Amino acid sequence: MSQTIWTRTLTWFDGVRRSVCRVGWPATDKDRAAAMISSLFLHIHPARVSRHVLKPTYTFALGLISAILFVVLSVTGLALMFYYVPYPAEAYRSMKDLQFVVTFGIVLRNIHRWSAHAMVGVVFLHMCRVFWTGSYKRPREFNWVVGVLLLLLTLGLSFTGYLLPWDQLAFWAITVGTNIAAYAPVVGDQVKFLLLGGHVIGATTLLRFYVLHCVMLPLAMLLLISLHVWRVRKDGLSGAENHASPTEELAGVFPASTKTYGLMAISKRPQASVEARDPNDEVFAWPHLLYRELLIALAVIVVLHVVSLVFMAPLEEMADPTRTPNPAKAPWYFLGLQELVSYSALVGGVVVPTLLALALLILPYLDRGTSGSGRWFAPERRIANTIFTAVAAAFVGLIVIGTFFRGPNWAWVWPWK
Amino acid sequence: MTNDRVPPSGLPDPVRRSLFALGGLGLGAATVGFLAATFRFLVPNVLYEPSRRFAVGPASDFPPGSGTFLPDRRLYVFNSADGFYAISSVCTHLGCNVKHIGRGFECPCHGSQFDENGQVVHGPAPKALAWYALSLSPRAQLVVDLDQPVSPEFRLRA
Numbered sequence: 001m002s003q004t005i006w007t008r009t010l011t012w013f014d015g016v017r018r019s020v021c022r023v024g025w026p027a028t029d030k031d032r033a034a035a036m037i038s039s040l041f042l043h044i045h046p047a048r049v050s051r052h053v054l055k056p057t058y059t060f061a062l063g064l065i066s067a068i069l070f071v072v073l074s075v076t077g078l079a080l081m082f083y084y085v086p087y088p089a090e091a092y093r094s095m096k097d098l099q100f101v102v103t104f105g106i107v108l109r110n111i112h113r114w115s116a117h118a119m120v121g122v123v124f125l126h127m128c129r130v131f132w133t134g135s136y137k138r139p140r141e142f143n144w145v146v147g148v149l150l151l152l153l154t155l156g157l158s159f160t161g162y163l164l165p166w167d168q169l170a171f172w173a174i175t176v177g178t179n180i181a182a183y184a185p186v187v188g189d190q191v192k193f194l195l196l197g198g199h200v201i202g203a204t205t206l207l208r209f210y211v212l213h214c215v216m217l218p219l220a221m222l223l224l225i226s227l228h229v230w231r232v233r234k235d236g237l238s239g240a241e242n243h244a245s246p247t248e249e250l251a252g253v254f255p256a257s258t259k260t261y262g263l264m265a266i267s268k269r270p271q272a273s274v275e276a277r278d279p280n281d282e283v284f285a286w287p288h289l290l291y292r293e294l295l296i297a298l299a300v301i302v303v304l305h306v307v308s309l310v311f312m313a314p315l316e317e318m319a320d321p322t323r324t325p326n327p328a329k330a331p332w333y334f335l336g337l338q339e340l341v342s343y344s345a346l347v348g349g350v351v352v353p354t355l356l357a358l359a360l361l362i363l364p365y366l367d368r369g370t371s372g373s374g375r376w377f378a379p380e381r382r383i384a385n386t387i388f389t390a391v392a393a394a395f396v397g398l399i400v401i402g403t404f405f406r407g408p409n410w411a412w413v414w415p416w417k
Numbered sequence: 418m419t420n421d422r423v424p425p426s427g428l429p430d431p432v433r434r435s436l437f438a439l440g441g442l443g444l445g446a447a448t449v450g451f452l453a454a455t456f457r458f459l460v461p462n463v464l465y466e467p468s469r470r471f472a473v474g475p476a477s478d479f480p481p482g483s484g485t486f487l488p489d490r491r492l493y494v495f496n497s498a499d500g501f502y503a504i505s506s507v508c509t510h511l512g513c514n515v516k517h518i519g520r521g522f523e524c525p526c527h528g529s530q531f532d533e534n535g536q537v538v539h540g541p542a543p544k545a546l547a548w549y550a551l552s553l554s555p556r557a558q559l560v561v562d563l564d565q566p567v568s569p570e571f572r573l574r575a
Contacts, residue, residue, distance in 0.1 A: 172513075175511070175512045175513075176511040176512065176513075176526075178512075179510075179511040179512040180511065183543075193460075194459060194460060197459075197461050198461060198464045198465075198466050199464070199466065199469070199563075200466055200467075202465070202466050203465060204461060204464075204465065204466075321491075322488035322489055322491070322514070323488075323514075324513040324514045324525060324526060326525035326526065327525070327526055327527075328511070328513050328525075328526045338511070341510070341511065341527075341541065342527045342528075342541045343540075343541060344540075344541065345510065345541060345542075345543040346543070408525065409523075409524075409525055409526070409527070409528040410526060410527035410528050411528060
């Protein structure tokens, strides 16, 4: 009798479990495919992936790490919003509260801060990887454009977040940053006025940056990340076609092997054709891809915690518009621009950033050759790689100079002295 | 009627193309209008910041030959032999406060130097420090108007 009740209870629980998650722990290949396809959250993965995708030395997981950092930033940012008040003196006091009064407040703030810095760096490295492997070539041109927009959004999010602590560091970095924006021709002053909500950085500015930082830019980011990932899912990872197994290479000799699927009433076109892929080159995303993603997410979270327990996010004294610190520096990722602006306002503040952004946006439509895609430093892309590497290195060099080699009055200093 | 109006489903097209275009145009116009309104909405009509026109004290507070720094106003007020004048302390480079050193001004942030009239002596500042109009209120107070920039020839004779 009790046995029956026990079995029935188990069956009942199993029914509930099935109503939530229709596939159990996958034991067969069919279930492994179903696990990916039937879940809203997992179906951004294909059911099966090329072995090439799993090679860590091809992507270094930089796109994945950027996405993980975005999730970490969203979660910690939401938590910080429970204590943060976006009004000048109150804002600074809530930072002090987070540091000294709120349990785990300082850890959350440190994780948020260091993740933000890391994200700027990782997104930049991700762009370098995509360039060096020629992965922006057809059919992925537009996804490169989306990626550039995501880089700009990352910088925008970081910049708007920089003001929120309302300390001297924040205030003067934003002063310098918005003044660089004001150098834009014709509309520069109006852009600055709109951004600040007035002539000077004050309560309106803080509120504007807060709304941009907490709502507008993250929503735009979420939308573009979805588009970015969806297109990767549709186009596949670059380079998989270069790592064809011997059977696939024969496809050039024999008639192309394609399967056709009739889509019946869905489409007017009679059929969609999908290239037949070599099943031997592919493994199931469950568990091979998922397992690696989990490990990387864990590693990122562990590193963030260690860094956040050792290094404190900076918080200087409260913002004082009458007292300029010497030197006053923009956030580090804009110090390359500030270094250029220290030579010429027009060149550093307008010409270089505009040309850089435009060049990045139209790059895949200028460099249209399709050879050398999907491999690191392909010899046929030597010129493109050299130009890109030189520009990227120059930019990093300028940031290093602005960060470490510039002291009071923007004079040259040696960082070890 | 041509056959392309009748899809494979056999049902007639529920909407004429012209009506579809009209609807699309209407929606587009509404979107543009909304964006324009939002843009205007974001331009503040009232600024809760210090007034751009303010009194800095009685003229007698600024003795002849003196130069006074008003940190809250980010402004220098001078009283020379031929009258009063005011020069902004906001560096035209990236907005730091310049310091009055010797006869000129120096910016602590990026090393810009200006002469006694605020003209650039040494970069990276792209233009001269701003001069603002001074006037005398009925109660003999010196009044500065930040919305009224003037040339370095400006002097207020008290």
